[in-house]
Amino acid sequence: MNEVIEAFRLVAAPDVVIAIVASAIYGLVVGSLPGLSATMATALLVPVTFWLSPIAAIATIITASAMAIFSGDIPGCLLRIPGTPASAAYTDEAYAMTRKGQAEMALGAGLWFSAIGGIVGTLSLVLMAPLLAEMALSFSTFEYFWLAFLGLMCATLVARSSPIKAIASMLLGLLVSCIGMENPAGTPRFTFGLTDLLGGIEPIPALVGVFAVSEVMRAMATAEPPKLPDRKFGSILAGQWMLTKKYQWPMWRGNLIGIIIGVLPGAGADMAAWVSYAMSKKFSKEPEKFGTGHPEGLVEAGASNNASLASGWVPSLLFGIPGDTITAIAIGVLYMKGLNPGPTLFTENARSMYALYLIFIIANIIMIPLGIVMIRIASKVLRAPRASIMPVILLLCAVGAYATGNNLFSVLLVGAFGILGFVMERNGYPVAALVLGIVMGTMVEQNFITSLIKSDGDVMPFFERPVSAVLAAMTIGALLWPLGVWIWNRTGGRRLPA
Amino acid sequence: MQLSDRVTGGVLVVLGGLAAWSGSRLPAVPGQDVGPAAFPMLIGSGLVICGALIALGIGRSFEVPEGEMPEDAPATASRFHGLRVLIPPALLLFYMLASEPLGFLLTAGIMVFVVAWALGASMRLAVPLALVAPVFVHLAFYKLLRVPLPDGVLPAPW
Known part of the structure; x- marks a missing residue:
């Protein structure tokens, strides 16, 4: 109990409160701007977290990402352009509601069910993490290897593109992680004689390049999105209680799916929203109404993407395996702040964990009033011309990359990863898989090589321990899944819905 | 920068081959079977396989055609x-x-x-x-x- 009181004290510290409010506003604004994703918002925050206390640093990441995932719904609903990829699944539906004159209802549903999803997701994190921590204490390198590998496979499985291209992206990320001397033998690899590469490629410049610089590049090649007409909104939350009662079952299903997808290492909010929207349509009593401005799918998917955000922290905190690209950034920050992920985090640093849960709850509660304000001023925020935002983003990319190590070489890396990300995205290679490969490469290799050394080069011990056998089966299943779908389609089975 | 799958697949094959080849030349750790070379070689071979499959156009049926944003206006397309x-x-x-x-x-x-x-x-x-x-x-x-x-x-x- 003392730990809980201590956690309250930690969260009530002035710097944490300021961090929560400031990052909430930042997340809402960045998330609502089309093209600027929640991941990018988080990546650009990292240099700022260097100078904050550990709890304040985590608070900025949690709050900004939760807000950005919600506010991505706003331009989706009003302009039919999703603000973040996690809103893309139901953008058409929300826009159809707006055209029917139900913009308030659609935005309110986005806000209300985002908050509920976030809170339910947090509760799942509170319940699940300590239980899994018990189990994780007995994990050896075999289990860690399979977990990390499973995470990578999930990241490729959920990408909405060719699974082969996704695997190729993931391998490319792993190859990038080989650069430097951070490997079991400490041998410099692929450094091309450059001292700057000896330390390896940090995930942050890669993330900023792939998610932010490539977005500025894309802005150069595409036309400016249309402006939002000024409009007055009626009550945002009116009717949400009615929706909650009417679609109670889809809402809980959305929460549950979001939690499951979040916990799966590698799969994040975008996927949760896509799966939940498809589920909602499949199990709905009135599937014919989907796509015509029907709130049911919004309820389910809106809850789902925010629920996945919280449960994505489960594998990150327990194993250091990111649940999605946002927690991939968060893991870096956790290490930097001395809160190294692992099962012992829950016993040795319980109050920080309680503080983390509290921040999640607070973020999802203040999301409602701040979100209403954001919806009301959205037309003004979205009127800012792209030509005034993109230059600042690029400048922040340069300075942010420089600030992570006071090293000008990272600025060059950011540019190079920008080009890589841009080219990959244009050609259907999912960049999230690349990023997870880079983030997890060292861990996969470390556990793989250590396990091989322990087993004297034998592969059998990888499957002998019970948990590792289960994980291995899941991983291989994930690997063979696309093949199965392909054969199913070939043999005249009906086309599976994507 | 829309490239054909043949080009990107080919690039991956070359890259994977180079990675595996230069990985295989890394010095081994004395007394150990597996050293710094194992992982790059594994990834390199994986990339070669994936690149070849992509170049042959396998798996394209999974790609979801995206509602691309309108490309640049023709007036400025120099x-x-x-x-x-x-x-x-x-x-x-x-x-x-x-x-x-x-x-x-x-x-x-x-x-x-x-x-x-x-x-x-x-x-x-x-x-x-x-x-x-x-x-x-x-x-x-x-x-x-x-x-x-x-x-x-x-x-x-x-």
Whole structure:
């Protein structure tokens, strides 16, 4: 109990409160701007977290990402352009509601069910993490290897593109992680004689390049999105209680799916929203109404993407395996702040964990009033011309990359990863898989090589321990899944819905 | 930069082959079967296989056709228009080379101006933005976050 009181004290510290409010506003604004994703918002925050206390640093990441995932719904609903990829699944539906004159209802549903999803997701994190921590204490390198590998496979499985291209992206990320001397033998690899590469490629410049610089590049090649007409909104939350009662079952299903997808290492909010929207349509009593401005799918998917955000922290905190690209950034920050992920985090640093849960709850509660304000001023925020935002983003990319190590070489890396990300995205290679490969490469290799050394080069011990056998089966299943779908389609089975 | 699957697949095959080959030449750890070479070789071979499959067009049926945003207006589609996407990385290179001699404020001002101008901002927007944005970023990073941004020829007055 003392730990809980201590956690309250930690969260009530002035710097944490300021961090929560400031990052909430930042997340809402960045998330609502089309093209600027929640991941990018988080990546650009990292240099700022260097100078904050550990709890304040985590608070900025949690709050900004939760807000950005919600506010991505706003331009989706009003302009039919999703603000973040996690809103893309139901953008058409929300826009159809707006055209029917139900913009308030659609935005309110986005806000209300985002908050509920976030809170339910947090509760799942509170319940699940300590239980899994018990189990994780007995994990050896075999289990860690399979977990990390499973995470990578999930990241490729959920990408909405060719699974082969996704695997190729993931391998490319792993190859990038080989650069430097951070490997079991400490041998410099692929450094091309450059001292700057000896330390390896940090995930942050890669993330900023792939998610932010490539977005500025894309802005150069595409036309400016249309402006939002000024409009007055009626009550945002009116009717949400009615929706909650009417679609109670889809809402809980959305929460549950979001939690499951979040916990799966590698799969994040975008996927949760896509799966939940498809589920909602499949199990709905009135599937014919989907796509015509029907709130049911919004309820389910809106809850789902925010629920996945919280449960994505489960594998990150327990194993250091990111649940999605946002927690991939968060893991870096956790290490930097001395809160190294692992099962012992829950016993040795319980109050920080309680503080983390509290921040999640607070973020999802203040999301409602701040979100209403954001919806009301959205037309003004979205009127800012792209030509005034993109230059600042690029400048922040340069300075942010420089600030992570006071090293000008990272600025060059950011540019190079920008080009890589841009080219990959244009050609259907999912960049999230690349990023997870880079983030997890060292861990996969470390556990793989250590396990091989322990087993004297034998592969059998990888499957002998019970948990590792289960994980291995899941991983291989994930690997063979696309093949199965392909054969199913070939043999005249009906086309599976994507 | 829309390339065919043959090209990207081919690039991956070459890259994977190079990675596996140079990985195999890494020195082994004495007395150990597996050393620093194992992982790059494994990844390299994986890339070769994936690249070959992509080049052969396998798995394309999974790709979800995306509702692409409208591409650039035909009026501006000159030969060099496509190269505009290279402006942001070029500016990052410029930042790396110029920020020490020129100083942060000047370098950042040029960067902001060029991007704003390339995105079609009017002078009335681009010039004030190029003057104001670097100052704010400098204040935030230099003063608040204590990042040692270079002074160069135009030191900030604080």
